[in-house]
Amino acid sequence: MAEATRDFTDRTRYDALMDVVKKRLTTRAFDPSYVMPSEHYDMIMEAARHAPSGANAQPWHFIAVTDQDLKNKITEYFREEQVRRARLKMKFPTPDYRGLASAPGFIVVASDFRWVKAFPILNDGSELDKMYKENAERILLQSVAAATMSAHLAAAALGYNVWWVTAIGQEKAQRAMKPLLGIPEELSVLDIMCFGPPAKPPYKRWKKSLADISNWNRFDGSHFMTEAQIDDWVSTTRHKVMYRDAENVD
Numbered sequence: 001m002a003e004a005t006r007d008f009t010d011r012t013r014y015d016a017l018m019d020v021v022k023k024r025l026t027t028r029a030f031d032p033s034y035v036m037p038s039e040h041y042d043m044i045m046e047a048a049r050h051a052p053s054g055a056n057a058q059p060w061h062f063i064a065v066t067d068q069d070l071k072n073k074i075t076e077y078f079r080e081e082q083v084r085r086a087r088l089k090m091k092f093p094t095p096d097y098r099g100l101a102s103a104p105g106f107i108v109v110a111s112d113f114r115w116v117k118a119f120p121i122l123n124d125g126s127e128l129d130k131m132y133k134e135n136a137e138r139i140l141l142q143s144v145a146a147a148t149m150s151a152h153l154a155a156a157a158l159g160y161n162v163w164w165v166t167a168i169g170q171e172k173a174q175r176a177m178k179p180l181l182g183i184p185e186e187l188s189v190l191d192i193m194c195f196g197p198p199a200k201p202p203y204k205r206w207k208k209s210l211a212d213i214s215n216w217n218r219f220d221g222s223h224f225m226t227e228a229q230i231d232d233w234v235s236t237t238r239h240k241v242m243y244r245d246a247e248n249v250d
């Protein structure tokens with residue numbers, strides 16, 4: 001669109017976008033009878049393809065999983081992890097990962113950490129290099145998150161509910177999942193994206209207010225939380241905001 005014809009007061013596209021943004025709701029159980037059209041997989045991955053990335057490296061790879069047997073095997077790993085966490089007494093309110101097998105749409109998101117080389121690093125093993133590498137890793141993860149978020153919004157725009165699953169960072173999970181999907185050793189599985197119609201009506205979770213998360217020009221110290229306050233939030237509030245409707249958090 002030519003610059004001169006842009007109307008910055010027209011909210012139509014913003015409102016349409018915000019409708020999708022607000023209705024991107026997580027569900028952890030799907031309607032297993034729904035058959036995901038393959039063009040919807042393409043449309044969702046197409047949105048990911050256009051995401052921004054550090055150095056435009058596009059350090060991501062998406063595997064659309066349609067084989068139910070594969071979904072079941074991946075779900076089985078998560079079920080075992082759930083049991084493991086319970087034994088470890090981690091106190092994290094682990095969701096019921098059996099819902100993964102029911103997801104009509106299932107995409108595994110992988111990345112190759114060797115792409116940190118595309119970002120500013122020294123590569124001489126020095127302390128300074130360590131700092132740059134740490135930042136490079138953040139650039140890589142932010143890039144993959146940007147693409148994943150585009151995909152989630154595309155799925156929401158198609159009317160689906162979504163589930164962003166990252167409980168797979170550990171070495172054991174990588175070893176379990178990569179051979180199933182033929183993912184080369186050099187790559188890492190970062191997350192799984194599930195999408196489809198929900199098994200039960202989804203709900204809007206509590207979100208912090210705009211005033212809570214932002215300031216103009218300077219960070220307002222009243223927003224600073226002490227370590228003890230964060231610990232308190234984790235033990236008294238986390239489970240509510242993860243699993244309850246925004247209306248019922250208190």
Ligand SMILES: Cc1cc2nc3c(=O)[nH]c(=O)nc-3n(C[C@H](O)[C@H](O)[C@H](O)COP(=O)(O)O)c2cc1C
Pocket residue numbers: 024025026027028095163164165166167168203204205241242
């Ligand atoms: C980076 C990231 C990691 C997440 N990891 C998991 C996960 O491993 N398991 C899970 O059940 N949900 C996971 N979620 C989903 C969040 O729990 C969910 O987005 C959050 O509770 C807010 O709900 P909403 O998506 O409906 O707004 C993750 C979300 C993000 C963005």
